Amino acid sequence: MSSTLVSISFDEYGNITANDAVSRPIRSCKTYEEHNPLHSLAMSVHPDQCAMMNEAVKRHGISGVRYDPSKTRNCVITSREGRRKWMKVFGQMTDHGAIHDNDGGYGDG
Numbered sequence: 001m002s003s004t005l006v007s008i009s010f011d012e013y014g015n016i017t018a019n020d021a022v023s024r025p026i027r028s029c030k031t032y033e034e035h036n037p038l039h040s041l042a043m044s045v046h047p048d049q050c051a052m053m054n055e056a057v058k059r060h061g062i063s064g065v066r067y068d069p070s071k072t073r074n075c076v077i078t079s080r081e082g083r084r085k086w087m088k089v090f091g092q093m094t095d096h097g098a099i100h101d102n103d104g105g106y107g108d109g
Contacts, residue, residue, distance in 0.1 A: 032078045039073035062086050
């Protein structure tokens with residue numbers, strides 16, 4: 001197996017990387033959106049409790065977190081900030097104390 005070294009100019013390199021960047025989808029890590037939410041098993045509750053939990057989320061003014069009784073992992077998260085805030089409240093509500101998050105990014109607390 002032989003390898004061939006190809007020499008290109010700086011301008012050619014710039015054009016290649018610019019075209020590649022445009023053709024690939026832009027993705028950022030650790031984001032949750034309506035079409036691609038995080039479903040938390042740890043913060044899920046019994047389906048009969050989903051309405052109560054949705055009221056609690058609303059009462060605390062947290063957006064980006066809702067409970068869907070039709071899912072096993074019924075805590076649906078679409079916001080990193082909402083996730084961080086809800087983890088603190090949920091831990092206090094359930095007497096678990098602080099909930100540790102191995103998947104949190106910088107600043108997720």
